[in-house]
Amino acid sequence: MSPRQEQTVxxxxxxxxxxxxxxxxxxxxxxxxxxxxILGIVGGSxxxxxxxxxxxxxxxxxxxxRVSMLGIDSLDAADEQAVALRRRIGVMFQDGALFSSxxxxxxxxxxxxxxxxxxxxxxxxxxxVKVVMAGLPLAAAHKYPSELSGGMRKRAGLARALALDPxxxxxxxxxxxxxxxxxxxxxxxxxxxxxxxxxxxxxxxxDLDTLYRTCDRVAVLAERRVLTIxxxxxxxxxxxxxxxxxxxxxxxxAAGLSSDHxxxxxxGS
Numbered sequence: 001m002s003p004r005q006e007q008t009v010x011x012x013x014x015x016x017x018x019x020x021x022x023x024x025x026x027x028x029x030x031x032x033x034x035x036x037x038i039l040g041i042v043g044g045s046x047x048x049x050x051x052x053x054x055x056x057x058x059x060x061x062x063x064x065x066r067v068s069m070l071g072i073d074s075l076d077a078a079d080e081q082a083v084a085l086r087r088r089i090g091v092m093f094q095d096g097a098l099f100s101s102x103x104x105x106x107x108x109x110x111x112x113x114x115x116x117x118x119x120x121x122x123x124x125x126x127x128x129v130k131v132v133m134a135g136l137p138l139a140a141a142h143k144y145p146s147e148l149s150g151g152m153r154k155r156a157g158l159a160r161a162l163a164l165d166p167x168x169x170x171x172x173x174x175x176x177x178x179x180x181x182x183x184x185x186x187x188x189x190x191x192x193x194x195x196x197x198x199x200x201x202x203x204x205x206x207d208l209d210t211l212y213r214t215c216d217r218v219a220v221l222a223e224r225r226v227l228t229i230x231x232x233x234x235x236x237x238x239x240x241x242x243x244x245x246x247x248x249x250x251x252x253x254a255a256g257l258s259s260d261h262x263x264x265x266x267x268g269s
Contacts, residue, residue: 007034008034008035008036009034009035010033010034010069010070010167010200011032011056011067011200011202012031012032012066012067012068013029013031013032013052013056013065013066013067014030014066014067015028015029015064015066016029016030016031016052016055016062016065016066017062017063017064018048018051018052018055019063024224025046025047025048025051025224026048026051026052026055026062026225027224027225028225029065029221029224029225030225031052031219031226031229033200033202034200035200036194036198036200037200037201037216038190038191038201038203038214038215039200039201039202039203039216039217039218040203040204040205040215040217040218040219041202041203041205041219042205042206042211042218043220043222044221044242047222048224049204050094050172052221053091053170053202053204055067056069056074056202057091057170058074058075058082058086062075069088069089070085072085083115086115087115088164088166088167088168089166089167089168089169089170090160090161090162090164090168090169090170091161091170092157092158092161092170092171092172093157093172094172094176098145098153098157098160100144100145100146101144102144103142103143103144104136104140104141104144104145104148104156104159105124105131105142107145107156107159108127108130108160108163109123109124109127111163111164112126112127112163112164115164126163127159127163128141130159130162130163131156131159133159133162134155134156134158134159134162134189135158135185135189136152136156136159140152140156150177150178151178151182151186154174154175154178154186155189157174158171158174158189162193165197166199167198167200168199168200169193169194169199169200169201169202170201170202171190171201171202171203171204173205173207174190174203174205174210175187176205176207180209183207183209187209187210187213187214188213190203190214191213191214201214203215208246208247211232215232217229218231218235220235220242220243222240227240228240228243235247236248
């Protein structure tokens with residue numbers, strides 16, 4: 001990212017409160033996401049990672065607070081403005097959240113036709129491009145979700161999220177349940193797409209390898225707020241029990257060592 005990109009905030013959350021009955025998940029939460037970065041969101045079970053994503057993209061109305069995306073107050077935007085904003089974001093939920101009765105191609109076409117009056121021929125052509133961009137063979141475009149492996153369903157979900165050429169991409173546990181090789185391939189694809197399309201990525205994950213391979217910064221949710229945010233090397237030094245257990249436990253050390261080896265290999269090539 002350029003210095004100018006780093007200074008441009010494209011997602012801003014202020015004073016966010018989310019409650020479910022008597023349970024408070026977020027209290028006065030604040031967060032800023034910079035243009036062009038991949039921001040990882042981590043936290044313990046029940047810390048509200050997915051709730052935060054759903055609130056930002058407008059699927060949940062918070063109890064209090066403000067959310068803006070691309071300079072637009074997304075909570076109070078007029079209908080026309082809200083529709084225009086939705087065209088500029090893509091969302092991939094866990095396991096792709098595809099329509100099971102539609103093929104991969106039809107899932108992507110559905111997203112396209114929801115916003116643009118395209119001919120069938122144009123919609124098919126555009127959808128095929130998105131399928132290939134997501135790393136799927138064209139033969140997979142005509143399969144139903146139940147006919148795909150877990151990794152292919154993830155990529156199909158990504159193809160649908162990319163349908164409208166979004167500026168902001170939201171991913172909820174995109175590598176959960178994948179074997180290490182498939183997960184690494186998805187991570188590499190994500191970085192390639194970010195660089196090629198100029199995406200800003202909001203990435204909810206618990207996968208340490210994904211964090212080290214893809215993220216420019218990481219935000220840690222704990223104690224109902226963003227406890228700390230920054231580059232991984234800074235986060236790993238933050239003096240909080242959960243952070244120390246997570247990043248400096250056996251799996252965290254292994255992921256960090258693997259990342260260091262990968263970086264040194266690339267520099268030497």
